[in-house]
Amino acid sequence: MVEAEVWQLYRDMLRSRLFEEAVTDLWEKGKISGELHLGTGEEAIIAGVVSQLEEGDAMAVDHRGTPPFIMRGIDPVLILLEFLGHSKGLCAGKGGHMHLFSKEHLAASSGIVGSSGPAATGFALALKYQKQKKIAVAFFGEGAMNQGMMLESMNLASVWNLPVLFVCKDNDWAVSTVTNNVTGGKLIDRAKGFGIEGYEVDGTDVEAVWKVVNEAISKLRNNDGPQFIHAHCVHMEGHFLGDPLLRYHRNPTMLVEAADSLKQYAGESLDEVFLLLRKIGGQLKKKFDPLVVTQKKLKDNAERLKQIEEEVTKEIEQVVYKTLEIFKGGVKDD
Amino acid sequence: MTKMGFAQAIVSAIEQAMAEDENVIIMGEDVHVLRIPKLLPKPNLFIRFGKERVKYTPISESGFVGAAVTAAMAGLRPIVEVLFADFLGVTMDAILNHAAKISFFSGNKWNVPLVIRTACGGGYGDAGQHEQSLWGWLAHIPGLSIVVPSNPADAGGLMLSSIYEDNPVIYFEHKMLADYWLDYMGSGGRTTVSFDVPEKGLEGEVPDKWESIPLGKLNKIKGGNDITLISVGVGVHRSIEAANILEEKGISAEVLDLRCVAPLDIEGLKKSVSKTEAVLIVDEDYKNFGLSGEICAILLEEGLSFKYGRVCTENTIPYSRELEDQALPNTKRIIDKAVNIVKK
Numbered sequence: 155m156v157e158a159e160v161w162q163l164y165r166d167m168l169r170s171r172l173f174e175e176a177v178t179d180l181w182e183k184g185k186i187s188g189e190l191h192l193g194t195g196e197e198a199i200i201a202g203v204v205s206q207l208e209e210g211d212a213m214a215v216d217h218r219g220t221p222p223f224i225m226r227g228i229d230p231v232l233i234l235l236e237f238l239g240h241s242k243g244l245c246a247g248k249g250g251h252m253h254l255f256s257k258e259h260l261a262a263s264s265g266i267v268g269s270s271g272p273a274a275t276g277f278a279l280a281l282k283y284q285k286q287k288k289i290a291v292a293f294f295g296e297g298a299m300n301q302g303m304m305l306e307s308m309n310l311a312s313v314w315n316l317p318v319l320f321v322c323k324d325n326d327w328a329v330s331t332v333t334n335n336v337t338g339g340k341l342i343d344r345a346k347g348f349g350i351e352g353y354e355v356d357g358t359d360v361e362a363v364w365k366v367v368n369e370a371i372s373k374l375r376n377n378d379g380p381q382f383i384h385a386h387c388v389h390m391e392g393h394f395l396g397d398p399l400l401r402y403h404r405n406p407t408m409l410v411e412a413a414d415s416l417k418q419y420a421g422e423s424l425d426e427v428f429l430l431l432r433k434i435g436g437q438l439k440k441k442f443d444p445l446v447v448t449q450k451k452l453k454d455n456a457e458r459l460k461q462i463e464e465e466v467t468k469e470i471e472q473v474v475y476k477t478l479e480i481f482k483g484g485v486k487d488d
Numbered sequence: 489m490t491k492m493g494f495a496q497a498i499v500s501a502i503e504q505a506m507a508e509d510e511n512v513i514i515m516g517e518d519v520h521v522l523r524i525p526k527l528l529p530k531p532n533l534f535i536r537f538g539k540e541r542v543k544y545t546p547i548s549e550s551g552f553v554g555a556a557v558t559a560a561m562a563g564l565r566p567i568v569e570v571l572f573a574d575f576l577g578v579t580m581d582a583i584l585n586h587a588a589k590i591s592f593f594s595g596n597k598w599n600v601p602l603v604i605r606t607a608c609g610g611g612y613g614d615a616g617q618h619e620q621s622l623w624g625w626l627a628h629i630p631g632l633s634i635v636v637p638s639n640p641a642d643a644g645g646l647m648l649s650s651i652y653e654d655n656p657v658i659y660f661e662h663k664m665l666a667d668y669w670l671d672y673m674g675s676g677g678r679t680t681v682s683f684d685v686p687e688k689g690l691e692g693e694v695p696d697k698w699e700s701i702p703l704g705k706l707n708k709i710k711g712g713n714d715i716t717l718i719s720v721g722v723g724v725h726r727s728i729e730a731a732n733i734l735e736e737k738g739i740s741a742e743v744l745d746l747r748c749v750a751p752l753d754i755e756g757l758k759k760s761v762s763k764t765e766a767v768l769i770v771d772e773d774y775k776n777f778g779l780s781g782e783i784c785a786i787l788l789e790e791g792l793s794f795k796y797g798r799v800c801t802e803n804t805i806p807y808s809r810e811l812e813d814q815a816l817p818n819t820k821r822i823i824d825k826a827v828n829i830v831k832k
Contacts, residue, residue, distance in 0.1 A: 182678060183680055184680030187613025188613040188614035188673065189614055189618070189672075189676070239613070239809055239810065239811070240808070241808075247807060247808035247811065248615070248804075248806040248807055248808065249615060250613070250807030252615065252617065252618070253807065265615075265618060266574075266577070266617065268578075297547045300548045301547055301548060301549075302551065328547050329518050329547075331520070331546070333546075335544070336544065336545060336546035394676065395676050396672075396675070396678065397676075398521070398671075399521065401677055421535075421538065422539070423520070423534050423535050423537075423538045427534065427535060
């Protein structure tokens with residue numbers, strides 16, 4: 155892998171991160187409604203995969219659709235207008251962040267955990283039937299590996315020898331449940347059980363992700379059957395913005411008060427709840443942030459890092475400006 | 489009597505039942521941590537009863553609801569939480585082909601005392617994969633009771649009767665009424681957003697000790713002579729608001745809270761409609777093939793003659809708050825339709 159690609163991957167990740175930071179700001183101001191699940195922390199996985207997709211490849215994404223949509227080259231202004239519920243948004247304001255669709259990119263989202271497995275399998279079925287030599291990617295969390303539909307689709311993709319890349323983004327948490335406490339065996343063994351080749355990778359290291367995905371995609375394009383990537387990461391904002399566990403972490407006096415008032419219930423269950431509240435905070439370290447990890451790799455060329463940061467910051471500022479102008483009716487959408 | 493929130497009332501009734509009967513257990517995703525923001529001054533049920541009775545599950549709705557059906561057949565009284573009513577779609581086989589059928593197929597010799605507790609409803613901008621109501625869709629299936637409370641006193645009393653009911657009950661808690669759901673899904677701790685939360689649904693007087701409210705008994709909230717407004721859940725509050733405005737326009741509206749979509753209180757409906765001879769059904773669930781059409785059909789079968797209209801959700805619920813407010817039954821739509829019916 156040549157250096158230039160890491161720089162491009164870094165730029166992809168940074169665009170996504172700064173876009174989602176702008177989204178967070180608008181959400182906090184109350185301009186975006188409902189739940190908001192960010193992909194901050196999983197950018198290295200998304201960049202490592204999406205950068206290797208060709209035109210005509212399909213993408214089935216989960217409730218964290220923003221990074222893959224941004225990195226696939228879909229207009230960020232349309233995405234942001236969608237989040238604002240505007241009629242000129244990507245889905246006319248009817249879908250919102252959990253239900254992003256772009257027919258021309260064969261990119262479809264869902265807020266139902268596990269549904270990206272069957273979705274990618276069906277895309278791959280159609281692409282293969284049409285002799286298109288294209289592939290389909292499924293993005294999902296490790297929580298989805300306990301959904302029947304996900305496992306059923308892995309079996310289907312295997313027996314039909316379909317070009318599906320199953321990408322499991324493992325952050326250790328199924329919403330607020332520690333995944334290990336509710337998951338038997340190893341996920342990669344599940345894939346192997348279906349006859350699907352699996353790769354385990356550090357999902358904060360974009361170069362490592364790119365490499366295993368490159369190998370897996372070569373096999374997919376060679377008609378060698380579905381592939382499984384198990385990539386480990388951390389969600390920098392928990393399950394969604396305003397994650398109740400993170401609120402405790404960020405406001406320790408709440409934790410102290412809770413501990414104090416619950417003393418009389420001391421026992422195994424109470425310990426478990428407090429363990430969770432502590433665990434989530436312990437993960438939010440800079441060393442797990444894929445942006446920071448990549449910046450470290452590229453630190454010898456500080457000037458170029460700075461230049462990219464300036465360029466991307468400017469681009470995202472313009473995206474926000476243009477979006478808000480359209481939102482206010484100030485300019486016509488072109 | 490004490491004052492309690494809607495959500496707190498549900499938890500309190502469950503707590504009472506769990507203390508009374510050790511066969512009552514809870515299963516569901518995140519049940520150990522849900523409601524932590526509201527955990528003071530009382531702990532959540534996980535802390536109170538421990539992990540053997542309050543079991544957190546993987547995200548495997550079809551698996552754990554299916555397992556709850558036979559756990560109920562083997563002597564437990566499980567309360568299973570499915571986070572959103574929309575996710576009932578994932579677990580439908582367990583409900584449709586098993587929970588609802590076992591009693592019938594066994595010649596009524598084997599029951600399924602199961603409660604499926606699920607958050608429903610819109611009004612906070614989460615779009616139509618997380619805001620559906622779906623009670624009519626479920627009530628279509630013989631063998632299920634469908635409970636949709638509208639206030640804290642009913643929420644607790646109906647939960648208690650659901651737990652002690654020997655057949656499966658789907659219990660819907662509207663996110664506009666249950667404060668922790670709205671906190672998680674709607675505000676996320678923000679103070680920059682606001683919602684049209686019905687005050688009397690959010691908090692109210694409840695009995696000191698919970699007593700069962702029989703399933704299938706409607707509650708007349710307001711008397712009236714010109715038209716009967718029939719609803720459940722948040723729709724009841726929108727109907728009361730509309731009825732008060734209709735009063736100013738010289739239209740006397742009776743407001744009925746069905747409490748249960750199945751079984752329906754047919755006698756209670758007949759009593760009101762034979763007096764007013766005009767019906768408006770306010771249903772946050774879908775219009776087609778649902779509660780609103782069913783009530784009309786039943787009343788016609790009963791030989792009643794009446795003027796009729798309905799205000800329902802007619803399409804997939806859009807994400808945009810502005811579009812969403814138009815899509816869900818709102819007070820203006822109810823008033824307009826009621827005036828239209830009465831003047832027919």
